[in-house]
Amino acid sequence: MKNRKHLLVIAIQEKYLKILSVQIKDLFRDRISVSSVTVKELNHDSYKMADAILLSGTFIYQLVKGFLPKDIPVIFAKRAVNTFNIKELMELPKGQTILVVNDQKQNTDETVENLNKIVFEHHFIPYYPDYPIDKEIDYIVTPGERDLVPSFFKKVIDVGTRVLDLGTVFSIINTLGLSYDSHEDVMFLYMRSLVYLSNEGGLSTHFPVQGGEILENAILEDKDNSHMIYVIEQHGFLEESLHILKILLQGKENFSSYGRKSLEKMLYESSTIELTEQQLRQRLKVLQELGLVNVRQGRAGTTISKLGETFLKNNSISFPG
Structure with a gap:
């Protein structure tokens, strides 16, 4: 189709950027062209073909506003839980108290609001790292952020990464001047796109469940373990990274995440290992590239991944205290 309108999609996390792009392409097929870019890869050339820009949320506007051309309309995406992924929630006995775990406060609040509208039989509680957890919770639900949930919580339901809501779809249609019969x-x-994403659409966001428990299937082969050690030791001592992972694991078990300043202080207090902010940033970058930690923007901080837990277990050392 000639003269197709072009939509540029911008997000912080590459995982969510892919989900947005897949959904939009499935929705509009050949009626528009779509390109996508993460915030860290953004530059002025990114906008050359764009007729409209879709930001993954209002919270990233301050990060990118210096790049946004004044003559290109900006759409702020609103997200929703994929209703085709909530069968397990619907089958629970009524009146369950469920803790909702997501990567940022705004996203957590939005998820709770969305779940209250579509699964109103239960009591959903938002999880905030700075507040104590209600010990009487029955289940945990997370929209694709399973790595933020401590492994000792077994009753976990992952409803998959959230998708564009219908209102955002109509905003795209109106902004690009698309026409439909009704x-x-x-x-x-829209419903077709939800079904497609629910069937993974090539992007798996679910964990296998058996008897109500998440299967712990992060397996690390010896050759992979050796390769990771080799990469880590090219950028510092292995012991430093193991101590970092140990602190992050303890934080995860207490539903806490840490920024670099806090992590730097805790590292010194627990092991007398003293790293500069630049050195710590480099260590975390390597651990992130190996898939051992998740580094997120804002207060979500840094957390250990399932693979990171397995690596730490395979390479355990004695920690003081």
Whole structure:
């Protein structure tokens, strides 16, 4: 199709950027062209073909506003839980108290609000790192952020990464001047995209469940373990990274995440290992590239991944205290 309108999608996390792009391409097929870029890869050339820009949320506007051309309209995405992924929630006995775990406060609040509207039989509680957890919770639900949940919580339901809501789809249609015969046609296309994403769409966001428990399937082969040690030791001592992972594991078990300043202080207090901020940033970058930690923007901080837990277990050393 000639003269197609072009939509540029911008997000912080590459995982969510892919989900957005897949959903938009499935919705609009050949009616528009789509390109995507993460915030860290953004530059002025990114906008050359764009007729409109979709930001993954309002909270990233301050990060990118210096790059945004004044003559290109900006759409702020709103997200929703994929209703085709909530069967397990619907099958629970009524009246469950469920803790909702997500990567940032705004995202957590939005997820709780969304779940209250579509699964109103239960009591959903938002999890904030700075507040104590209600010990009477029955289940934990997370929208694709399983790595933020401590492994000792077994009753975990992952409803998959959230998707664009219908209102955002209509905003894209109106901004790009697309025409459809009826709202029902758009609704049909939207529901089709939810089914496609629910069937993974090539992007798995679910963990296998057996008997109500998440299967712990992070397996690390000896050759992979040796390779990781080799990479880590090219940028510092292995012991330093193991201490970092140990602190992050303890934080995860207490539902806490840490920024670099806090991590730097705790590292020194627990092991007398003293790293500069630049050295710590480099260590975390290597651990992130190996998939051993998750580094997120803002107060979500840094957390250990399932693979990181396995690596730490395989390479355990004695920690003081």
